[in-house]
Amino acid sequence: MKLDDNDFVLFGLPERFAIDRADLDARWRRLQASAHPDRFAADGAAAQRLAMQWSVRINEAYRRLREPLARGAYLCELRGAPIAAHSNTAMPGDFLMQQMAWREALDDADSDADLAVLDVEVRAAEADLLAQLAALLDDQSTPALAAERVRALMFIQRFRAALAERIDALQD
Amino acid sequence: MALLQISEPGQSPDPHTRRVAVGIDLGTTHSLVAAVRNGVAECLPDDRGRAILPSAVRYLEGGRRAIGADALAAQADDPLNTVVSVKRLMGRALAEVAGHAKLPYRFLDRPGMVAIETRDGVKTPVEVSAEILAALRQRAEDSFDADEIFGAVITVPAYFDDAQRQATKDAARLAGLNVLRLINEPTAAAVAYGLDNASEGLYAVYDLGGGTFDISLLRLTQGVFEVVATGGDAALGGDDFDSRLAEWALAAVARAADSAHDRRAVLVAARAAKEALTGAGDTTLSCQLATGPLSVGVTRAQFEALTKPLVDKTLVLVKRVLRDARLTRDDVQGVVLVGGSTRMPAVRSAVGELFGRPPLTNLNPDEVVAVGAAIQANQLAGNAADGEILLLDVIPLSLGIETMGGLVERIVERNSTIPTAKAQDFTTYQDGQTALALHVVQGERDLVADCRSLARFELRGIPPMVAGAARIRVTFEVDADGLLKVSAREVNSGVEAAITVKPSYGLADDDIARMLREGFARADDDAAVRALREARVDADRMVLATRSALAADGDLLSQTEHRAIDALMLDTQRIAQGDDHRAIDAAVKALAAGTEAFAAARMNRGIRQALAGRSVEEI
Numbered sequence: 001m002k003l004d005d006n007d008f009v010l011f012g013l014p015e016r017f018a019i020d021r022a023d024l025d026a027r028w029r030r031l032q033a034s035a036h037p038d039r040f041a042a043d044g045a046a047a048q049r050l051a052m053q054w055s056v057r058i059n060e061a062y063r064r065l066r067e068p069l070a071r072g073a074y075l076c077e078l079r080g081a082p083i084a085a086h087s088n089t090a091m092p093g094d095f096l097m098q099q100m101a102w103r104e105a106l107d108d109a110d111s112d113a114d115l116a117v118l119d120v121e122v123r124a125a126e127a128d129l130l131a132q133l134a135a136l137l138d139d140q141s142t143p144a145l146a147a148e149r150v151r152a153l154m155f156i157q158r159f160r161a162a163l164a165e166r167i168d169a170l171q172d
Numbered sequence: 173m174a175l176l177q178i179s180e181p182g183q184s185p186d187p188h189t190r191r192v193a194v195g196i197d198l199g200t201t202h203s204l205v206a207a208v209r210n211g212v213a214e215c216l217p218d219d220r221g222r223a224i225l226p227s228a229v230r231y232l233e234g235g236r237r238a239i240g241a242d243a244l245a246a247q248a249d250d251p252l253n254t255v256v257s258v259k260r261l262m263g264r265a266l267a268e269v270a271g272h273a274k275l276p277y278r279f280l281d282r283p284g285m286v287a288i289e290t291r292d293g294v295k296t297p298v299e300v301s302a303e304i305l306a307a308l309r310q311r312a313e314d315s316f317d318a319d320e321i322f323g324a325v326i327t328v329p330a331y332f333d334d335a336q337r338q339a340t341k342d343a344a345r346l347a348g349l350n351v352l353r354l355i356n357e358p359t360a361a362a363v364a365y366g367l368d369n370a371s372e373g374l375y376a377v378y379d380l381g382g383g384t385f386d387i388s389l390l391r392l393t394q395g396v397f398e399v400v401a402t403g404g405d406a407a408l409g410g411d412d413f414d415s416r417l418a419e420w421a422l423a424a425v426a427r428a429a430d431s432a433h434d435r436r437a438v439l440v441a442a443r444a445a446k447e448a449l450t451g452a453g454d455t456t457l458s459c460q461l462a463t464g465p466l467s468v469g470v471t472r473a474q475f476e477a478l479t480k481p482l483v484d485k486t487l488v489l490v491k492r493v494l495r496d497a498r499l500t501r502d503d504v505q506g507v508v509l510v511g512g513s514t515r516m517p518a519v520r521s522a523v524g525e526l527f528g529r530p531p532l533t534n535l536n537p538d539e540v541v542a543v544g545a546a547i548q549a550n551q552l553a554g555n556a557a558d559g560e561i562l563l564l565d566v567i568p569l570s571l572g573i574e575t576m577g578g579l580v581e582r583i584v585e586r587n588s589t590i591p592t593a594k595a596q597d598f599t600t601y602q603d604g605q606t607a608l609a610l611h612v613v614q615g616e617r618d619l620v621a622d623c624r625s626l627a628r629f630e631l632r633g634i635p636p637m638v639a640g641a642a643r644i645r646v647t648f649e650v651d652a653d654g655l656l657k658v659s660a661r662e663v664n665s666g667v668e669a670a671i672t673v674k675p676s677y678g679l680a681d682d683d684i685a686r687m688l689r690e691g692f693a694r695a696d697d698d699a700a701v702r703a704l705r706e707a708r709v710d711a712d713r714m715v716l717a718t719r720s721a722l723a724a725d726g727d728l729l730s731q732t733e734h735r736a737i738d739a740l741m742l743d744t745q746r747i748a749q750g751d752d753h754r755a756i757d758a759a760v761k762a763l764a765a766g767t768e769a770f771a772a773a774r775m776n777r778g779i780r781q782a783l784a785g786r787s788v789e790e791i
Contacts, residue, residue: 001776001779001780011783012783025393026393027783029393029394029396029398029562029564030782030783031779031782031783032396032562032564033396033562033782034778034779034781034782035775035778035779035782036562036564036652037591037651037652038353038548038551038552038562038563038652039562039778041323041352041353041552041553041554042191042552042553042554042713042716042717043717043721043771044713044714044717044718044764045764046764046765046767046768046771047717047771047775050771050772050775051775052591052651052652054775054779055591055652056591056592056593056649059588059589059590059591059592060592060593060594062589063588063589164495168492168495
């Protein structure tokens with residue numbers, strides 16, 4: 001086991017998009033139980049430093065494996081299709097049209113109900129894209145197509161953050 | 173096996189078979205120390221049987237001080253020299269202290285952290301807190317008849333930012349305590365409750381203390397306490413209820429409290445009235461002011477109407493944390509109330525209503541935090557059975573860096589599990605730029621001006637390149653105490669700069685060393701004696717750790733490697749008998765260096781074993 005082993009190896013999981021969340025959580029807790037600095041509190045500075053490195057690495061891998069978007073992007077990268085979100089911004093026209101429509105709907109929304117309707121629609125689109133991503137990565141092994149879905153999901157994630165902010169502002 | 177017989181004949185191999193480790197709740201209004209004794213975690217009382225030490229320090233003539241109840245009793249008579257609720261000043265500049273104009277102190281507005289002028293000179297909040305901690309340390313030493321406490325776990329509000337945590341750790345060091353860990357108060361409370369009730373599932377801890385409010389969601393699974401999300405307000409607590417009531421009472425009879433004495437007196441009376449209203453439907457707020465006696469009747473309904481905005485403020489924060497965690501109240505299996513302010517009936521019913529279930533209150537809300545900290549301290553000191561509990565905490569506020577136009581680029585998101593590290597690449601924006609100024613901030617807002625500034629430092633010596641060609645990797649590292657270290661490195665040239673984020677006003681290590689030298693924490697001994705004692709404790713600690721590591725995983729070593737480590741241990745023990753603290757430090761360092769590869773191999777084995785029986789094939 002090395003610090004630079006990939007996340008799946010570290011967690012003893014197959015390199016697949018589909019993941020059992022409860023199993024992942026249990027693995028994370030077991031790994032932390034063996035590596036957390038608290039386990040070495042009485043063992044001197046060198047052991048503390050080492051434990052800190054491992055514990056940080058385990059948390060990093062867990063964060064990536066836990067979030068579907070991050071996990072999908074990571075798998076694309078492992079399979080030779082990096083997301084390159086900054087240099088590759090070309091998106092299909094109809095996807096961009098839909099984004100603009102959502103932004104307008106968000107600007108016009110002035111009630112909890114309006115936002116809830118939008119929220120349902122965006123969640124459904126996200127779930128659909130995630131299902132496509134799972135199929136492209138696990139069944140069809142087409143990382144370049146999968147990377148496109150990841151880029152689309154990144155747009156949706158940003159939009160959902162803006163939407164959540166509006167919902168928060170109305171609820172406080 | 174040889175390694176079990178390496179001690180000198182006639183000498184116990186384990187002078188401290190059991191290390192005394194304590195948990196300390198350093199609270200706004202009162203503080204406690206607890207420890208595990210005979211397998212049970214309990215608060216340690218003073219010689220008069222009192223567990224609670226009021227967090228009050230009075231500076232007397234001739235450099236003497238009164239700490240606790242005696243100081244508290246004098247607060248109205250000697251307000252300028254009696255510091256109470258100092259926790260609200262920790263890591264704060266004067267402008268950041270809400271309502272400071274109403275506090276009866278002579279403040280010194282120093283950059284970063286405010287200080288107070290007393291008859292014994294200028295005192296920083298760190299020094300005042302250190303007095304309280306030193307008193308508790310003394311109490312623990314007396315209770316165990318020990319001349320050295322192995323270490324302490326100190327609790328802080330989950331919502332404390334980096335500056336406040338750093339100030340707390342400095343205070344503990346100043347008080348001569350070895351800080352095993354800073355842990356969050358709600359987490360400590362959950363430990364006490366979780367172990368007591370053998371619970372599993374998602375719990376909410378609602379902690380309303382004297383000066384701070386925290387709400388944390390924790391998931392308990394087989395001894396692992398995982399903080400899912402946390403929120404709160406570092407300046408909202410029982411003190412605010414007191415001051416609302418005090419202001420109302422003065423207004424009701426058209427009186428004013430102008431002097432420091434009067435302001436303190438009316439606050440003390442308000443607190444007493446508030447406490448009376450927990451049991452009674454009405455009471456009278458009364459005290460002596462310069463202009464004559466003050467006496468105002470108040471009903472519980474009046475008090476509750478007056479303070480409803482404060483309770484509502486906590487409820488908004490609770491809802492926000494639930495949303496943050498993408499959870500609803502129905503996911504929560506139990507609600508734990510912590511902090512003396514949760515005794516107020518209005519708080520209990522509001523929290524019960526929000527969660528749709530009555531809160532758990534079977535542990536003493538004043539003691540539960542210290543008790544949980546003691547359980548964790550005992551474990552960290554290596555006294556508990558291995559692997560009994562594990563705390564996985566989070567950072568309460570996002571950490572980021574200032575970018576162009578005064579905007580914040582978030583690097584570590586709030587509610588990230590600690591320890592954590594995250595890196596982000598930046599570049600230069602001018603041709604030939606050879607330096608980059610980095611400004612580290614903490615907070616959730618997009619504008620730097622709305623966040624808290626933690627530190628500034630510079631990366632210099634970048635080779636001149638065209639704008640955008642340099643690749644500067646900024647790494648944020650947050651340790652298990654929740655404290656931040658930032659480093660920056662230009663990837664192509666390897667130029668580096670790093671900073672441990674000590675708030676700009678924080679005490680530098682040199683300051684602490686100086687204060688220790690001046691005998692702040694131990695008036696009775698000089699620096700050399702202290703250095704020797706510390707070196708010996710370190711040596712002892714390191715030898716014990718190495719020995720238990722060898723006992724557990726000695727089979728990872730070849731005979732030669734084993735013998736080399738044995739020899740280093742013997743050296744360390746032999747040198748620790750002598751009086752040269754530098755030689756002892758050097759031996760400890762050599763032992764640490766000589767066991768580094770062994771430590772790495774042990775860690776590797778531990779991680780492999782963690783997932784043993786959970787291999788890929790079995791899924």
